[in-house]
Amino acid sequence: MTAQASSVPGSPMDAPAVAARPIAASRLLYWSLRRELWEYRSVYLAPLAMAGAVIFGYLFHLAHLSALMRQAMTLAPEPQRELLGQPYAVASGLIMSAAAVVSIFYSLDALYGERRDRSILFWKSLPVPDLTTVLAKACVALLALPAIAFAITVAALAIMMLLSTVVMLASGLSVATYWSILQPFESLFGLLYHLVTVHILWYAPLYAWLLLISAWARRAPFLWAVMPPLAVVIFEKVAFRTAHFQDFLMNRVSGGTEATNQMQGNVMDPAQHFTPGHFLATPGLWAGLIFAAIFLYAAARMRRYRGPI
Secondary structure (H helix, E strand, O other): OOOOOOOOOOOHHHOOOOOOOOOOHHHHHHHHHHHHHHHOOHHHHHHHHHHHHHHHHHHHHHHHHHHHHHHHOOOOHHHHHHHHHHHHHHHHHHHHHHHHHHHHHHHHHHOHHHHHOOOHHHHOOOOOOHHHHHHHHHHHHHHHHHHHHHHHHHHHHHHHHHHHHHHHHHHOOOHHHHHHHHOHHHHHHHHHHHHHHHHHHHOHHHHHHHHHHHHHOOOOHHHHHHHHHHHHHHHHHHHHOOOHHHHHHHHHHOOOOOOEOOOOOOOOOOOOOEOHHHHHOOHHHHHHHHHHHHHHHHHHHHHHHOOOO
16 A cells, blocks of 8 residues: 555645745834834823923913013013013923933934843844834934924923913903914924924934944943044144034034024024025035935944844
8 A cells, every 4th residue: 555645635735835925114114113112102201291390380380471461561572472482482492302302312222222131132033124223213313203292392382372361361361462472373383393404304413323323332322422523623623723523513413593594592483584495405404414324324234233232
């Protein structure tokens, strides 16, 4: 008797192997970004905590709001906006500053932390390219954090405006006049414009540099991020008695003045004039974006060959 075949004809074992469908790069980037937001909850907890502190502090300011409104009615339009709009400018500045601080420390720890806690061994076992991982982390610092901070800022300012409206009605003052002085929608547009031009486009090479250092440094990434530029500044001053590199760094860190036609201390001032054409024509913007792309690519290559610390 001949031995029978170990498989029955037509059974699933005889079916041809089906090749696994490749996952789209956009889907890999989407899930990598979701993973970052799930792991680093300080991305939204820190701005939320700052917004709560700002609203709590504004409750004490409401006791003087009616007196400030009567004082503002005796002033010119620009001093009126400065007097009544200062709490809103301070609130937005504090929330955005909290988000910026989180962006800095997140970028420094994004690639360094996974090598320190050896979770890189797990993440490298997944079918996710290193460049996709680095781009997801860059999207958190450059896109997700500003967007989250802006949404939280809008919510906080809306609560402050609502509380102020209640105080105005209780004091018998004109709510319409109060809103016309503040011009909240124009102010929010100014804040959004500032976020896109400065925090996203202008700061892109700074965050990319921090990600590169995070992928390279074996310890103390903050010092490695700060010391090389500082050494160049000191060397230039000692050797050539000039400060060109220092001026370049200060212009980049301060956000530059190319986005508007004048230096504005309050980015939510409705009176400021935007110059997006001049900003997009600035050579420093495009040079910075080119360097940001180079830094991100170098960080991806570094992550590929760097092992656990």
